[in-house]
Amino acid sequence: MMTRQLSTPQIFVALIVVFLLLTPASPFPTGSISTTTPAAAAGIIEIAELLAHPEQYDHQDVMVTGKVMNVQLATNRQGQPAYGFLLQDQAGTLKVVSLGQLEVHEGDQVIVEGVFSRFRQVGRTIVYNEIKALSVKPLTRLNPDFVG
Numbered sequence: 001m002m003t004r005q006l007s008t009p010q011i012f013v014a015l016i017v018v019f020l021l022l023t024p025a026s027p028f029p030t031g032s033i034s035t036t037t038p039a040a041a042a043g044i045i046e047i048a049e050l051l052a053h054p055e056q057y058d059h060q061d062v063m064v065t066g067k068v069m070n071v072q073l074a075t076n077r078q079g080q081p082a083y084g085f086l087l088q089d090q091a092g093t094l095k096v097v098s099l100g101q102l103e104v105h106e107g108d109q110v111i112v113e114g115v116f117s118r119f120r121q122v123g124r125t126i127v128y129n130e131i132k133a134l135s136v137k138p139l140t141r142l143n144p145d146f147v148g
Contacts, residue, residue: 044111048091054118054129062116062131064094065139068108087112087131098133109139 044063066087074082076099083102087094087110096112104110114133119126 046091047087047089047094050094050116051092051129054116057116058118060116061113063111063113064131065089065109065111066094068104068106068110069093071102071106073102093129095127095130096133096136097130098136102136104136104138110136111139112136 044065045057047064047066050057050062050064064087066089069086069088071085072083074084076082080099081101082097082099084095084097085102085106087096094116096114098114112131112133113135114131117127117130117132119128120130121127
C-alpha cells in the first residue's frame, strides 16, 4: 500500500472540511452577539499572550489582531459558505475558522472576535490554538466600536 505525505495547506483544508462536517448549521446561538461583546469589553489580546497562556483563554471570547494568511474557502453540508485562515503577527500564528462569507483578503490586517480553543480533537488529529470566529473585520475600516 502506498502512502503519501500531506502538505501543511492540504492538512489545513482537511481540518476545515472536518470542522464543517462536525459543526451544526449555526454554531452560534441566534441573537447571541450584542453590540458590545465580552471580548470588546475586555480589549484586544496579543497573540503572544494567547500562545503563552492558552489554558487561561480556553473556551473564552477573545479579540485579536493580525495578518490574514493561507485563506481557504469551503462549503458545509448544508451548502453554507465557510472559511479558514491563519492569523499571524510577529509573535506567532493562530488558526481561524468560521461560517459565512469572508470579507477580507490574503495579507489584510484584521481584527477577529470569537471563541478561542487551546485544542480540539478531530479524529486522530489535534488542532491547537484555534478561534471559531464570530466576526472578522479589516482594520482599514474605521469602526466606531473601537474609537475611544
